[in-house]
Amino acid sequence: MLVLSRKKDESIMIGDQIEIKILGIEGEQIKIGIVAPKTVKVHRSEVFEAIQVQNKEALASSSNFLEQLKRK
Structure with missing residues (x-):
């Protein structure tokens, strides 16, 4: 398992088509956005x-x- 630290408004790329964006941190919840092709x-x-x-x-x-x- 790869463990990465990110702050709000930072992102992680998986391959060249999938992006995980950190949208917000509220208490113990982290809101993420996922940008990926519709086929995924x-x-x-x-x-x-x-x-x-x-x-x-x-x-x-x-x-x-x-x-x-x-x-x-």
């Missing part, structure tokens, strides 16, 4: 994890559905 999906980690769980459940449902179709 950006999610909060808890949303990303929920999407992964839903995808796994959908895959399991699809497998079960296909098995049921084979039996008929």
